[in-house]
Amino acid sequence: MVTLTPAAHADPGAPRIDWKTCGPEHPGFECGTIKVPLDHDNPRGATTTVALNRKPATDQARRIGSLFLNPGGPGGSGISFAFSSGEQLSAALQGRFDIVGFDPRGIGQSDPLRCFPSEEALNEFFEGIPGFPYQASQERPFFDRYRSLGRECRDDQPIAQHMSTADVARDLDLLRRAVGDRKISYLGFSYGSFLGTTYANMFPGNIRALAIDGVLNPVLWSSGRQIESDRIASKEVFDEFLRLCDEAACPLGPNSKQRWNALLAAAKAKPIQLGDQVYTYDRVIGTAIGTGYAPEAWPAIADLLDKLSDASAGLSVAAAEPDYDNFFDAYNGNVCADIEYPRDFATYRAVGRYAEAGSEFGPYWWWSNAACANWPTNPDRFTGPWNHRTSAPVLVVGNYFDGATDYRGAQAVARQLPNSRLLSYAGWGHTAYGVTKCITDHMNAYLLDVKLPPAGTVCAANPNPHLPGAAASAPLFKSRR
Secondary structure, X not given: OOOOOOOOOOOOOOOOOOOEEOOOOOOOOEEEEEEEEOOOOOOOOOEEEEEEEEEXXXXXXXXXXXXXXXXXXXXXXXXXXXXXXHHHHHHHOOOOEEEEEEOOOOOOOOOOOOOOOOHHHHHHHHOOOOOOOOOHHHHHHHHHHHHOHHHXXXXXXXXXXXXXXXXXXXXXXXXXXXXXXXXXXXXXXXXXXXXXXXHHHHOHHHEEEEEEEOOOOHHHHHHOOOHHHHHHXXXXXXHHHHHHHHHXXXXXXXXXXXXXXXXXXXXXXXXXXXXXXXXXXXXXXXXXHHHHOOHHHHHHHHHHHHHHHHHHOOOOOOOOOOOOOOXXXXXXXXXXXXXXXXXOHHHHHHHHHHHHHHOOOHHHHHHHHHHHOOOOOOOOOOOOOOOOOOOOOEEEEEEEEOOOOOHHHHHHHHHHOOOOEEEEEEEEOOOOOOOOHHHHHHHHHHHHHOOOOOOOOEEOOOOOOOOOOHHHHOOOOOOEO
């Protein structure tokens, strides 16, 4: 039986949200802001603004309450996510929730951290350095450039001192109170799983339903040891990409692994010219990393790698930047607030070798953490324990082959939270909601009725993504880490 959460239930201590229509470009949505303490240890001191939006429940008679969303990152805009997916999500949940997106502090419209005065300055920051260092001579310049972010981003910006996930979780509990919900309903993807597990362990008695999909192990993430997962997870997915490529006779086959290894050797020796584009080694690796996020893109990636392979072998091949939305700044602002990373170049170089020993993808994930080398953690960060018993069971969803948040993360959280339930997808890609009817139906039933799937439930994989027509299984709801 569903436990209904009364709408707009009075909470005299909660801040108020002044909801207004979002404008003609977003019909059916309301937008608002809320003031929260900049430092939750000083609740009567300076404040910061959190922006949010909502798609009100269409079935007011059976309204359950608000469903809060986080799309990942850190740095992803929950407002943009709600605008793009709110209609679909509302319909999938029978119109019984207000679908609420919010930009966490320091992100998007919520007092955004700005490390650069413009998009041009952001682009200039990356000039002259690779996406990650893949030659020894690149390591020190890359480290020094990224390390400089600590000074650039923290100067004269109070929000930079208060961007930990624990602060976001405290904001989220104020949002819960402000919308009148006695207990929270939450759906978080990718990094949103870390926010979800943080909230669950800081406010274990305030859970109505909390579903996390694409799950980070909070022990690894909060301690700076996520590289233990990242150094092998992308390789596991890419090996599947190659295996299924040969099985489906994709353009990179029939000897896709051998062609990939030859392509890597060629790109490391000399950049590859493809039409008017130049592919350095780091760009080739970045292209392959995409296989861990979006199986629906596998045919296009296989086609590109095939062309690069031909070009690297000397065969003839026929041959936009996004708006400055502060994702890069906010990612580092949150990660460096949460995680105590090494300070010295020698340690970064040593861990870089460890990452590379895991796979060719390891350095891609590791080196950007150098942004935190001169950036102190926030004193209010949360580092555990991660094993609190919550007032309602938590649903933990993981894919067998997820290159960004590997399946071991979901298994770990399911072990850590005493009354959680693991729901597994035996397929590929980053997050699973909307990918298969099996996963989606179980998650919807949980969010609506707090009905858990049977223990040990594994949803079957979709068809081989390389096969024609397989792109139809693209997820309905995109997330980002």
